[in-house]
Amino acid sequence: MKHDINLTVNGELYNLTVESHHTLLTILREQLVLTSVKNGCSEGECGACTVLFDGKPVNSCLVLGAEADGHEIVTAEGLTINGQLAPIQQTMIDLGGTQCGYCTPGIVMASFALLERNPNPTEQEIREGLVGNLCRCTGYTRIVDAVREAARLQRTDMTL
Amino acid sequence: MTTKQLSVVGKSFQRIESKAKVTGSAQYVDDMQFGPNLLFGKLKRSPIPHGLIKRIDTSKAEALPGVRVVVTGQDFPGLTGLYLSDRPTFAVDRVRFVGEAVAGVAAETRELAERAVELIEVEYEPLPGVFDPEFGASPEAPLVHPDLMDYECAPFIFRQEGTNISNWFKVRKGDMEAGWEEADIIYEHAYKVPQVQHVPLETHATVAQMDGNGKITLWSSSQSPFAQRNLIAKSLGISHSKLRVITPYVGGGFGSKAGVSMEGACVIMAMLAKGRPVKLVMTREEEFYTTFVRQGLTAHIKMGMTQDGRITAMQNTYYWDAGAYTEYGVNITRAAGYSSTGPYFVPNVHADSYCVYTNHPIGGAMRGFGMPEIHWATEQHIDRMATQLGLDPVDVRLLNCLKDGQETVTGMIMHPTGLSQCIAQAAEALDWGKASKPSAPHKRRGKGIAAMWKAPAMPPNPGSSATIRFNEDGTCLVNVGGVDIGQGALTVASQIAAEGLGIPFEDVRVNTVDTDYSPYEWQTVASRITWSMGNAVLRAATEAKEQIIDMVAEVWDENPEDLDIIDGHVVSFASEESIPVKNIVVYGMQKPDGTWIGGPVVGKGRFMPDYVTPLDAETGQGPRAVVHFTTGAQAVEVEVDEETGHVKVLKIVSAFDVGKAINPDLVRTQMEGGAVQGLSTALLERLVLEEGQPKNPNFTDYRIATAVDAPPEMVNIIVEVPQDDGPFGARGVGEHPMVPTAPAIANAVRNALGIEIDAMPITSEKVWAALKAKNG
Amino acid sequence: MQAFDYVKAKTLEEASALLAEHNGDARPFAGATDLLIRIERGFLHPAKMVDIKNLPGFRAINALDNDWLRIGAAVTMNEVVIHRDVESRYPLLAEACQSVASYQLRNRATIGGNICNASPAADSAPALICYGAEAIIHGPQGERRVTVEDFFQGVGQTALERGELLTAIEIPPPPDGAVGRFLKLGRTTVGDISVMNVAVLGWPDENAASGASWRIVLGSVAPTPIRAPQAEKLLAGDTSPAGIEAAARAAADTARPIDDIRASAAYRTDMVRVYTRRGVEHVLAELNY
């Protein structure tokens, strides 16, 4: 069965016709060609498909596209505004938090959301906040460093 | 090599593609767009581990509207394989593991393809299976490949007729009797490693399309675009020039995307798809057991030591659980054989490495290529013997570890190596010998160390090549056939090229691979890219630089020796003249008489080792078994919960001799990533197989380390004893950091609790059980 | 994934009617974190997926007049964790819900889905049972309530009859001065499905010889989460180190685990002992009496 839905993705309104059984992951990747959203498992375990749903990170592989009707989605494509990277994107580059890069957009989204709810996380909070994002390449150290550094940058930014 | 100060090599530049990766714009195969014409492929798989195919009926699938292609092994019966051609793309008359492809379907939608696959009927006659390598090597075992001797095979692989042994590598060195005689203690023990999976975050993904001329393009998430072209073209009987492999960004490989696994199936379906592109992407479940896994191992180790810790003799027998096809695995078992002493000088050696067919998933290359498995055994064994003798495990390693000029297990003379420094520095950085206080009364801490060595395992003659072309603005493009699978190959190639040319790093770009435009590269495996491809890039840079300098020298009427390129400018030390390269690398240069010379600068370089010798089939001895060994050590501290058995790794110190770190930070990130992958396999990972049926092909029950399981502290030490034939002295380090991790952790757990875990992984439950057994 | 229809139910009546009418071919869902995986793996083939998240009250947490707390069936784990009343009055529940999977997943996974899925490893259940929570059920016959303890009937089996929906969970006021502890054992340190878990709740009680009364509930060691009444009784009598150890052993005796891919029965049993003891020790240290 098909559904007509309206949703906002990265600030733009879209009118889509989606299949009932297609996940938000499928719709973002295949109908909107937002391929930063990766499929690493389809089972909510790897976090590569993490997007913001009304500001909160979710595993888009476990959300039906039809459920997004009337909601607001942000993907990694939407974090870069006027060519300006989000702090977490910049620190992931600077501190070497990406290797093969397949987990990276999901980790960027999860970290972005983590910093929104906790601007000054401890190392343990960062690590626990990222248990839903598997990375097979980096050993996580640089990712944790990048989140910590992005937190610092954002805090300094706010006090300026 | 000059003593000239390096300006680009040795600096930690950020990887050149990282912005594309953090913004999500980096394209992987499944991200590429092929329009509404795209068909979706799906494979029909065997539900049984071993059996004869009695009948395949595809008629219902073919009748389903929207199904465009249905193919079975009968249509394309050719065999393929890297070292031993034992593997069909689709099973023909026999299936040998659960998940083997027996048919393929391409349809208008994914759901249709799934339905069509369900509609294919296959009737099997089940056969008894082989689920243990030691049993598989015995005369009672049913044969998995009755036609073993008919397969095409590399000359250095030794099959055993009428058995399941597809390679038997032997070492017979020295005098075993004398070795045992000399020993004060002899200890014999067996160790096990299960099959595990690489778990790249991106599963295998391919798209293939054939044009009207019969030319096929394969977009493939691959470590081996050229090897794929070669193997697939050969198995299909088509010309190499009719197959083009394009590899965009790759979401991790760790060996699983080396060689060929499911890619041939996609190509075959595309050949029947009337020009339409066909996409075949593995689900996570398929990834777990139908592409490649790491081979399992049962290792019997017997070692003799003198009172003061000197190894006098070693007898190792390896039974590899190599899976249903060993086309790639045979060479892993060979590498294990020629590395079987570990990084030690052992005068008397008797080693047998048996590659055994089982009805398990296919064993292939995985980070370390046999080394994590064999070091799991030897590095624990040495540690235990040191303890038995009351000696310090670090001292025993320092005493026995290979020094420059000593003979290796195969009779090769060891090149200069920083192994001793690695062991000593790793121990020191962990405060070896000093106990630290546990965080709770029911916890115990322990420290452990393991050393390692690993050579690039490959045929004697794997080649690399590179070209460099300039753009009008003085930037240049390096074309290579090596793949950046996350290790940073593109960045390293850029740095080598920039250094070799004398231009800024930012002015160099490196392309991802397209076999129609990229120069040949054997495969991105064996930690050989920095070294081998790096050499080709450096030669290409040197040639391009010569073209530029010769041109300028002629125009300026100077001696080329007096010219150099520095920071993008040709400068003369004689005349102190200078000219930006951008002015001259495409259009050439005008001479005083008004005519022009030069033209577009194109540098080319190639590299292939030309000194590796064969080894004697009976003794495993020969002058030069391999190109070189990268060596190193890891020291770890653990804290174990005595009641639950949970092992927390607190700290990992890695020290590896990389010859020369082209990009030190990339080296460090390899060390960190490798250590955590090693930790993950050490503590958590095992593909559970019951009578060949995978029981945990998902992340729910095949757990891998998360950010919380990774150690809070990692220290990385770079040791640099130059490689004589490496670019700027470099050798590879991609695989090595996961080799010693598991035994180092096992040794630390033993140090903490006095228990011994013979079979990987060291799960909490196993520690708990061992403690119970110990405490009665 | 196989095709199905998606229906966003607007009223309870509509939802019940859909479920009753389609006779098992229609599935209610909230976060779909259990359901989609079972469909993906081919264990379930619903023709209709009925989204019940938007039914009135399903996403709300309310303090009721009788001082009970009502949590709508479709409240997510993260919403439970950060809710003021949960944090202040039912911290054991917050601790349990926080232990589920990852932050992303907890933005979708609901407390109602967790108990309706009826996995023995459902992490919210032991805490809910400790507090004596009740499941509010709406069906063709109207509303009824059962304790969460009785709501679980077996692996994947609940007290729900055809056409019935869980609308909310209601939790009675906690005993004065209650302190809880939820401990969960996974293979990975954080975020794994429970190999076993235990929830411990203790509160000052002058009628108890030890000065405190106890509730102990074990997860993933029987077909449903189970109470350990013998351990509770022993602790009411004696919370000396020996008494705690005896209670922990009694809890282990109550467990009826199986061997499976995650752990052996023997290991699980012993971990019940260890974690019960640790949980009780923790609670005891915080109890004021």
Ligand SMILES: Cc1cc2nc3c(=O)[nH]c(=O)nc-3n(C[C@H](O)[C@H](O)[C@H](O)COP(=O)(O)OP(=O)(O)OC[C@H]3O[C@@H](n4cnc5c(N)ncnc54)[C@H](O)[C@@H]3O)c2cc1C
């Ligand atoms: C990666 C991953 C990790 C997980 N880790 C954990 C964990 O650590 N601990 C844990 O406890 N669980 C875990 N789970 C399981 C799951 O997330 C939880 O059980 C979750 O709370 C289910 O809620 P849901 O809303 O997503 O359920 P849904 O999938 O929507 O529903 C689950 C079941 O309940 C039924 N149902 C839902 N709502 C109602 C209702 N109101 N009335 C009647 N029936 C209803 C559905 O038909 C279905 O059968 C994990 C799942 C995944 C995918």
Ligand code: FES
């Ligand atoms: S793809 Fe969604 S969590 Fe892995």
Ligand code: FES
């Ligand atoms: S960078 Fe490869 S999985 Fe994280």
